[in-house]
Amino acid sequence: MGTLTNKRILLGITGGIAAYKSADTVRRLRDAGAEVRAIMTAAATEFITPLTLQAVSGHPVHRQLLDAEPGQRPTDAGAQDGMDHIELARWADALLVAPASANFLARLAQGRADDLLSAVCLATQAPVAVAPAMNRQMWSNAATQANLATLGKNGIRIFGPAEGSQACGETGPGRMLEPAELVTQISQLFVTGELDGLxxxxxxxxxxxxxxxxxxxxxxxxxxxxxxxxxxxxxxxxxxxxxxxxxxxxxxxxxxxxxxxxxxxxxxxxxxxxxxxxxxxxxxxxxxxxxxxxxxxxxxxxxxxxxxxxxxxxxxxxxxxxxxxxxxxxxxxxxxxxxxxxxxxxxxxxxxxxxxxxxxxxxxxxxxxxxxxxxxxxxxxxxxxxxxxxxxxxxxxxxxxxxxxxxxxxxxxxxxx
The missing domain is CATH 3.40.50.10300 (CoaB-like)
Structure with a gap:
């Protein structure tokens, strides 16, 4: 039985080697019952192709902040040229950025909106979660930790990271959580407990x-x-x-x-x-x-x-x-x-x-x-x-x-x- 039945999940993919797991993340989200749309940063396309994400999600991949390619809007109703970030923000029940690079975390903490993914993060009223993925030294850096503290104060959920071997050959914290665990954590966003026992x-x-x-x-x-x-x-x-x-x-x-x-x-x-x-x-x-x-x-x-x-x-x-x-x-x-x-x-x-x-x-x-x-x-x-x-x-x-x-x-x- 799906745990995300009828949920609309936006998956943001930033630049990092963990982007190779994104296709599996999409598949597992869909297996849990969710409808999934993907947003890729320019750096993400250097690690995995938009065509791959389109194939596993069943929808065109969103990449441009303004004047997006035809057919990429989540709905034709009310969509306006140059306003795709607003349409996507309204469409989503939750937004998960996985992997979330150190650079993206810094930009999100600063409230920047100079690409589609960061703009949607600012424009949505839906819960936003990030799954950090980076080298252990980048993760431990004081600037990154300060950015994470700011994100937490702003209501952004932080999923992970895990510890283990990394693509650079080092071992330590900074590995992105596995797709199955990300699905479990995103599912918990919808379990509020507001009516527990009633x-x-x-x-x-x-x-x-x-x-x-x-x-x-x-x-x-x-x-x-x-x-x-x-x-x-x-x-x-x-x-x-x-x-x-x-x-x-x-x-x-x-x-x-x-x-x-x-x-x-x-x-x-x-x-x-x-x-x-x-x-x-x-x-x-x-x-x-x-x-x-x-x-x-x-x-x-x-x-x-x-x-x-x-x-x-x-x-x-x-x-x-x-x-x-x-x-x-x-x-x-x-x-x-x-x-x-x-x-x-x-x-x-x-x-x-x-x-x-x-x-x-x-x-x-x-x-x-x-x-x-x-x-x-x-x-x-x-x-x-x-x-x-x-x-x-x-x-x-x-x-x-x-x-x-x-x-x-x-x-x-x-x-x-």
């Missing part, structure tokens, strides 16, 4: 309300956001139950997935499992109504017009918030207009701890790879900007963890109204 229930996807054995009422939800939230909660250390409507997505790893179809089935499944949940996150786009009667056979196209009588579905979110005691309850509100105002009313009417509101429309919300959220609680509003849903889900879980622990530390459930 139980989280997430609903995701659409529901299907049958009209007859063939047709039904549903919506455009793909389930991607809910599945990303479930995965992010698992990464944060929670025991996660995902109750999913019909989707084409694979079950998230380390998550107990319960598959349902209709809103009533989702309601029943949620109430059957919610008893142990500390946190409930209702991401699913649940149908508000269902046909009053389901035809036993396919309805034939005989009449010019037909009338469907609809019955209100149970309100899953409100029913969870009304439990005594209730879990910390988070709802979602997908709106096409007056997003904040409508979300506020929904939070108050359903007595929710928190609501995550988003505008649905062109390239956002249902079916898209990116989204943005407006988090509305009793104590204020927090915007989460447009970003890939996997990253957005982690930001949401971090916010929920802070709010949950704040209410529990106070010893009382948050007063929502």
């Amino acid at each position: 139980s989280v229930m997430v609903t995701a996807g659409p529901t299907w309300e049958a009209i007859d054995p063939v047709r039904g009422l549903t919506n455009r939800s793909s389930g991607k956001m809910g599945y990303a939230v479930a995965q992010a909660a698992a990464e944060a250390g929670a025991r996660v139950i995902l109750v999913s409507g019909p989707t084409a997505l694979a079950d998230p790893e380390r998550v107990q997935t319960v598959r349902v179809s209709s809103a009533q089935e989702m309601y029943d499944a949620v109430h059957a499992h919610v008893g142990t949940a500390n946190i409930f996150i209702g991401v699913a786009a649940v149908a508000d109504y269902r046909p009053s009667q389901i035809a036993d056979n396919k309805i034939k196209k005989d009449a010019q017009n037909i009338t469907l009588e609809l019955t209100r579905n149970p309100d899953i979110l409100a029913s969870i918030a009304a439990l005594k005691p209730a879990p910390f309850t988070v709802g979602f509100a997908a709106e096409t207009e007056d997003v904040e105002q409508r979300a506020r009313r929904k939070r108050e009417s359903k007595n929710l701890d928190l609501i995550a509101a988003n505008r649905v429309g062109t390239n956002l919300g249902f079916g898209s790879e990116e989204n943005s959220l407006l988090l509305i609680g009793q104590d204020g509003v927090t915007p989460l900007p447009i970003q890939p849903k996997t990253q957005l889900a982690r930001a949401l879980i971090r916010h929920i963890a802070v709010k949950y622990h704040a209410t529990r530390t106070a010893g009382v459930r948050q007063i929502r109204r």
Whole structure:
């Protein structure tokens, strides 16, 4: 089972003999489930060719800060000439520089941005890690150690180095960690422990309300956001139950997935499992109504017009918030207009701890790879900007963890109204 499933990893390669291990690093990252893009410095291309990295990653290699070659952008959506470092920075879930030469560490510590790799390191909000590789004397030099101290203060993770024989014939510290160990360490970046020991229930996807054995009422939800939230909660250390409507997505790893179809089935499944949940996150786009009667056979196209009588579905979110005691309850509100105002009313009417509101429309919300959220609680509003849903889900879980622990530390459930 992969430990980096659906993660987007940028691998930076700098000049050094350890660059020969980069192809194996890419392969092992992909084996762990990650999508990998490579950035090479000019010096790195003297040790290993871009074609090799392209072959093992399945993507063109990025090298130029400005006016990159056509087809090298991580996404065509929104890309602009001369702005590829920004697109790459937004794309990445994590950035690993391996090998990281002494020269690159010095430039990164100084905050320089005169090539693509250093610019992406400055522009990204994703975790950045470096795997140093150099001669033992260069590693021990006071200037290098000072640069490492600066990087540590700036939040850069340092992976290694190991000790052993070196290409120069000397023995000592400075060897780059082996690719398998780098994969293990990069995986740990996503294990936050923010929800250790807690139980989280997430609903995701659409529901299907049958009209007859063939047709039904549903919506455009793909389930991607809910599945990303479930995965992010698992990464944060929670025991996660995902109750999913019909989707084409694979079950998230380390998550107990319960598959349902209709809103009533989702309601029943949620109430059957919610008893142990500390946190409930209702991401699913649940149908508000269902046909009053389901035809036993396919309805034939005989009449010019037909009338469907609809019955209100149970309100899953409100029913969870009304439990005594209730879990910390988070709802979602997908709106096409007056997003904040409508979300506020929904939070108050359903007595929710928190609501995550988003505008649905062109390239956002249902079916898209990116989204943005407006988090509305009793104590204020927090915007989460447009970003890939996997990253957005982690930001949401971090916010929920802070709010949950704040209410529990106070010893009382948050007063929502």
